[in-house]
Amino acid sequence: MLEAVKERIKSLGITVSSEPGNPDEYMLQFSIDKVTDHIKTQTNLSAIPVPLHHIAIDMVVGEFLLMKKSMGQLTIDGLDFGLVAKTIQDGDTTVTFAIDKDNLTPEASFNAFIDYLRHDSFDFIAYRVLTW
Template sequence: MDGILDRVLQRLASFGCTAPDEWAVQFCIEKVENHIKNQINRTEIPAELTEVWVDRTCGGDLSAAYASGKLDLESLDLTNAVQSVSEGDTSVTFATDASDSARLSVLISSLLTAGEEDLLCFRKLRW
């Protein structure tokens, strides 16, 4: 899909990650691409799953950078990190009193699992 690298870099910049390792980002793009293709049993990712692909790639890149100590927590904008979301009567709780590390953990977790229900919509059965 054209422009996926630019979209991922823009999404990372929206979190305050302005200088990611482009090789690592490209690796995450390919890793998430293969994972999504395996999950939906298709050879191409439908355009409707682009945002899922971008978010999961960002989650993978942030997770790897944090685990390797290459992520500067001070530069990230974690002020709007969500602590929990409820669907019935829609409730969103922001993690205002959590540490930056805890907020980052929540952000990474939500990005890595983004769009799970969307993947199911595009899944083809295997015979």
């Protein structure tokens, strides 16, 4: 699944370094394990069904991009998604960061795309089995 995830990320115009010991490799593998465990838990199956394979890949990419963005390590086409200070107060040092998902800014559009990639557990209902 790792190679399929890398290809999907590459298709979005994002490069992932394949150097040994690269933190991206660990984050990708962690995201794969997290999504795989989530799908198996939601469906009560021991493996991801073939029809959910592409959904799993998108979910991994969404998790990876969200992690990178949350850590301020994601820049795409000149857009820096680091936190932007909305208000700064000098006395008693107050800083408020601007986070507005209702606005149609490039960041809000990117957030909507990440939400799309991460899917919902609703996609797993057809594959869910009961356990006793």
